[in-house]
Amino acid sequence: MSVRPVIAIFDIGKTNKKLFLFDEDYHIVYERSVRLAEITDEDGFPCENVHELGKLVLVEFKEASEQKEFDIKAVNFSGYGASLVYVDEKGKPLAPLYNYLKPYPEKLQEELYSKYGGQEQFCIDTASPALGSLNSGLQLYRIKKEQPELFGKIKYALHLPQYISSLISGQFVNDITGIGCHTAMWDFKKNDYHQWIKQEGLTSKFPPIISAESVFENHGYKVGSGLHDSSAALIPYLVSIKEPFVLLSTGTWSISLNPFDHSELTADELNKDCLCYLQYTCKPVKASRLFAGHEHEEQVKRIAAHFNRSAGEFNTLSFNNGLIPRLQQNFKQDLNPVDFTRSSGFEQWDLTMFGNHNEAYHQLMLDLVRQQRYSTQLVLKDTRVKRLFVDGGFSHNEIYMNLLAREFPKMEVCAASVAQASAIGAALVIHSLWNQKSIPGDIIGLKSYSNGSH
Missing domain, CATH: 3.30.420.40 (ATPase, nucleotide binding domain)
Known part of the structure; x- marks a missing residue:
């Protein structure tokens, strides 16, 4: 053998x-x-x-x-x-x-x-x-x-x-x-x-x-x-993709990383939870952060408890495009002003307003994606980026990805199949010291959600 x-x-x-x-x-x-x-x-x-x-x-x-x-x-x-x-x-x-x-x-x-x-x-x-x-x-x-x-x-x-x-x-x-x-x-x-x-x-x-x-x-x-995981997650993309992009790395935190924006942070950006990461090459990466994965987990528990469902059921829900206009039209209630750096605003919803768990979950994702658009836009200003890649947990969420593509109609929005991007990044950074082969060209698989693709 x-x-x-x-x-x-x-x-x-x-x-x-x-x-x-x-x-x-x-x-x-x-x-x-x-x-x-x-x-x-x-x-x-x-x-x-x-x-x-x-x-x-x-x-x-x-x-x-x-x-x-x-x-x-x-x-x-x-x-x-x-x-x-x-x-x-x-x-x-x-x-x-x-x-x-x-x-x-x-x-x-x-x-x-x-x-x-x-x-x-x-x-x-x-x-x-x-x-x-x-x-x-x-x-x-x-x-x-x-x-x-x-x-x-x-x-x-x-x-x-x-x-x-x-x-x-x-x-x-x-x-x-x-x-x-x-x-x-x-x-x-x-x-x-x-x-x-x-x-x-x-x-x-x-x-x-x-x-x-x-x-x-x-x-x-x-x-x-060793490397910080968010910086490591960028490495497969920097190695494989040459044109400018933003990577939305999702997990407990959703972090929008723009390695092509080297401008200094402003006081306003800092107040909106923007920061800079350093790549392993010491180049700065402008980033914005949301605690979105944590909020998603907590609100799914709330929805599941209200509708007497198991939290695991939400992993298999399909995107229902027909629900979206109805949710936007029927559930326009006067919410308190939302600070998108801290919350999507979903916690303000009275769950009795939704007919079932599927409707409530679609509303949660609408709110999270609306918040995500606000956050990601902070690192897109004055840049020529036309591609948005999503990796981590939300990249597998059909509802999230379809709604995100709607929020960025002028960009190519793709789910990246490098589900373990930070791990691969940590391997790639010392590639030449252990691997006798060239870096393969198919490390990243992309599934486009733009222009109503899915």
């Missing part, structure tokens, strides 16, 4: 922890997906069980490496951002992996902003909206101020992908895609850590920054340093 050379990729999401083996043609030949129960931190707030996550990674990697039909040449990692693991000299976690949704002390945040030029200038310099715990640099600052004893014990603060990498490589490094995603750490004009990170003595807690294209050799494997 011939042994196939493969790369192992850990793709650590907020909900699902996945391991893939890709062959040299980037076909998935092995896949594992596990959900871990959350625990709580010292304040009772839900958080990732970082100790169980570490054990899981090592167990899954051992099992994959024992598959006799595969020869693992390399391993890399993608993972969600805004999450720091605080480790000692041996790489052991010293504290919980604090949840990026945990409320941040307003007084502490205001103190920091006022000390370094005010909130607006601080946010413009760091290309990071004021997001509290979602600005991961502020998480470490909070520990310094509130838990000085813990701060003194911390050898390194590692973003999650680099922590997972360290479990296999034994090395502690930092990655520009992790630093450059709404962390409030990086000065985009100076291309260096922001002044506040240095003056507050936080730089000593971060290991050296290395290129995402670098690897370590350990136990015969080439081990990558």
Whole structure:
């Protein structure tokens, strides 16, 4: 039996922890997906069980490496951002992996902003909206101020992908895609850590920054340093598609990424939850974000409970074009003004106004897509982008995709079949170091929804 050379990729999401083996043609030949129960931190707030996550990674990697039909040449990692693991000299976690949704002390945040030029200038310099715990640099600052004893014990603060990498490589490094995603750490004009990170003595807690294209050799494997998942998800598209595009990456967050817009963020864009990501090449990517996947999940639960349905039924609903005009005409009620940076407005609907779960779900998707149009338009201004690609969960949702195409009639709107784009991106970034074949031209499959295609 011939042994196939493969790369192992850990793709650590907020909900699902996945391991893939890709062959040299980037076909998935092995896949594992596990959900871990959350625990709580010292304040009772839900958080990732970082100790169980570490054990899981090592167990899954051992099992994959024992598959006799595969020869693992390399391993890399993608993972969600805004999450720091605080480790000692041996790489052991010293504290919980604090949840990026945990409320941040307003007084502490205001103190920091006022000390370094005010909130607006601080946010413009760091290309990071004021997001509290979602600005991961502020998480470490909070520990310094509130838990000085813990701060003194911390050898390194590692973003999650680099922590997972360290479990296999034994090395502690930092990655520009992790630093450059709404962390409030990086000065985009100076291309260096922001002044506040240095003056507050936080730089000593971060290991050296290395290129995402670098690897370590350990136990015969080439081990990558890991990437932030949203930045990794862009890589297959940048490799395969040359004309300008926007990628709408959907999951818990729906993030519109425009890698062809390098203009500086304005204060108005920051206030509307726009930010900049850094590609692994250090080029900025303008992005806008919505918590749309989370809202979808919560509102589906509400609809299911009201109509006595199971949440799983909503995955198989077909698009009913005939419903749309009727919903728009019959259900025009006076909603309170909607702040699209925070909500689609669907939570204001009285579900008794809908005849069945299908109608209510179509209204939910109408509202979410209307909100998505608002968000995506923020990164389309003054650009020549004519193609909008959707990957992740909503790319498989026929109702969502048809409604999105209606909202962008002058663009080609496509569902991308690279369902594991962040994992493939993490593999592609070290392609030449493990793969003897050329990058295939069919990594991305596109299904067009434009011009009434579907």
